[in-house]
Amino acid sequence: MKQSVENNIKTAFDAWDEHSSDIGFNKDTLWQSIHPNSRKSSSMFSWTRVAAAAIILFLAGGWLNAMYTNHQLKKEKLAIAEQLIQSQANTIKDTPIAELHSSEPQIIYKTKIKQVESPQTQTMLADLAKKYQSVENTNVRLQQQMAETTLNNSVLNDSIQKLLGNLHEIKEAYALQAQAIQPAKENELEIKIDEAALLALSENQLPKQGVSKSTPQKFQITLKNRMTKSESSAPLFKEVR
Amino acid sequence: MKKLIKALKKNNPKAQKQLFDLYAGYLYRICFRYMSNRELSEEVLSQAFLNIFNHIAGTDISEEKPLKAWMKKIAINQSLMELRKNIRFADTLDLIEEIEEAPLTTDEQLLEDDLIQMVLGLPDGYRTVFSLYVIEGFTHEEIGKKLNISPGTSKSQLCKARRILKEKIRKTEISYEAVR
Numbered sequence: 001m002k003q004s005v006e007n008n009i010k011t012a013f014d015a016w017d018e019h020s021s022d023i024g025f026n027k028d029t030l031w032q033s034i035h036p037n038s039r040k041s042s043s044m045f046s047w048t049r050v051a052a053a054a055i056i057l058f059l060a061g062g063w064l065n066a067m068y069t070n071h072q073l074k075k076e077k078l079a080i081a082e083q084l085i086q087s088q089a090n091t092i093k094d095t096p097i098a099e100l101h102s103s104e105p106q107i108i109y110k111t112k113i114k115q116v117e118s119p120q121t122q123t124m125l126a127d128l129a130k131k132y133q134s135v136e137n138t139n140v141r142l143q144q145q146m147a148e149t150t151l152n153n154s155v156l157n158d159s160i161q162k163l164l165g166n167l168h169e170i171k172e173a174y175a176l177q178a179q180a181i182q183p184a185k186e187n188e189l190e191i192k193i194d195e196a197a198l199l200a201l202s203e204n205q206l207p208k209q210g211v212s213k214s215t216p217q218k219f220q221i222t223l224k225n226r227m228t229k230s231e232s233s234a235p236l237f238k239e240v241r
Numbered sequence: 242m243k244k245l246i247k248a249l250k251k252n253n254p255k256a257q258k259q260l261f262d263l264y265a266g267y268l269y270r271i272c273f274r275y276m277s278n279r280e281l282s283e284e285v286l287s288q289a290f291l292n293i294f295n296h297i298a299g300t301d302i303s304e305e306k307p308l309k310a311w312m313k314k315i316a317i318n319q320s321l322m323e324l325r326k327n328i329r330f331a332d333t334l335d336l337i338e339e340i341e342e343a344p345l346t347t348d349e350q351l352l353e354d355d356l357i358q359m360v361l362g363l364p365d366g367y368r369t370v371f372s373l374y375v376i377e378g379f380t381h382e383e384i385g386k387k388l389n390i391s392p393g394t395s396k397s398q399l400c401k402a403r404r405i406l407k408e409k410i411r412k413t414e415i416s417y418e419a420v421r
Contacts, residue, residue, distance in 0.1 A: 005410060006375045009360055012353035013376050017270045025283055027265055031258065034287045034294075 242305045250298040257294050264309070265290075268316040274372055275320035277361050289319040317377065321369070321387050328365045359409045367402035370395050 113125075248256030268289060272282040292315050302308045360368060373379045373387065374395070381392035381399075388395070 005356070009356045010376050012356045013274065015353060016357055017267055019270070025269055025279060027262070030265065030283055030287055031261055034261070034290050035254065035257065
């Protein structure tokens with residue numbers, strides 16, 4: 001009994017087409033050649049998502065870390081402030097007031113001249129420099145004047161000292177003279193005035209008859225020295241006129 | 242399947258991948274039947290899938306069977322297009338009188354694998370015409386149109402293919418008898 005080979009071939013190929021087993025070609029490679037962008041795009045998409053998620057996580061972590069650190073620092077700051085206040089209170093209790101003043105920190109201010117590009121600022125700086133220069137000049141002049149004033153003051157002081165010395169000497173000399181003069185007052189000068197004669201002289205009259213002839217001297221001065229005694233007397237009318 | 246076809250019509254990449262996974266093997270075998278070369282078959286298959294993805298939106302296919310038949314048709318056409326570039330079908334009108342119209346017959350129950358290997362071992366032109374005529378059921382006129390050859394050339398190619406296969410079957414029968 002002869003069989004149709006061609007029918008068998010058709011059946012065989014139909015069965016072969018429907019065969020589920022792999023026949024050796026690489027499906028993935030073929031799919032990539034068909035859809036080169038699909039894998040890339042999906043992978044790119046996934047990578048983008050992963051990268052975005054990683055960045056978000058990183059930023060969130062950084063933010064949380066910063067927040068935590070900030071919180072901790074605030075806590076530490078408060079604790080330090082409390083400790084500082086406590087220690088200051090203790091120090092104030094224990095330390096005398098004089099020491100407190102001496103232990104104050106010395107604040108040193110330093111001025112730094114920073115150059116600024118702005119022309120307005122440069123102008124202002126130039127003005128300030130001029131003012132500073134003028135102040136410097138004024139300061140120099142004042143210092144010179146002060147030196148001169150000090151010198152003059154010294155000269156005046158010297159003069160005053162000299163004058164005081166002279167005064168002292170004069171006082172001493174005066175005291176000596178005064179000592180020397182004082183006995184003469186009591187003993188060495190004597191003035192005798194004939195009052196009647198003086199009255200007659202003032203009235204421009206001649207002496208009256210009642211005037212004694214035995215005392216012709218009407219004005220008598222006697223100077224007595226310790227050593228010598230001089231006496232002078234003169235008739236009133238004759239000597240005066 | 243309807244959802245898959247709907248998604249394919251919207252150029253959904255996931256649906257395209259799913260369709261590829263489902264039918265790549267089936268279409269590859271069809272391409273290989275014509276090309277008889279792995280690399281060429283893969284190239285033809287990739288082109289066939291691109292055509293499927295690009296043109297499915299313009300069809301009214303909504304069921305699996307029509308989809309499968311349509312994809313098979315595309316794979317065969319793509320294979321033939323590739324074959325037309327390389328194969329020169331010799332015009333053998335002088336042999337028309339000798340063409341054996343009767344199908345191949347044998348007394349033996351040959352194994353399917355043997356038959357497949359016999360067909361795949363045919364020269365390109367013979368194999369193509371034989372496959373189109375015997376397996377796909379095209380007429381010589383249709384084959385001529387598809388391959389840009391005359392129906393006579395198609396008949397000639399089929400005749401030669403049958404002669405070669407007849408010889409191969411005879412040798413196989415001898416080997417079967419030797420085994421017994």
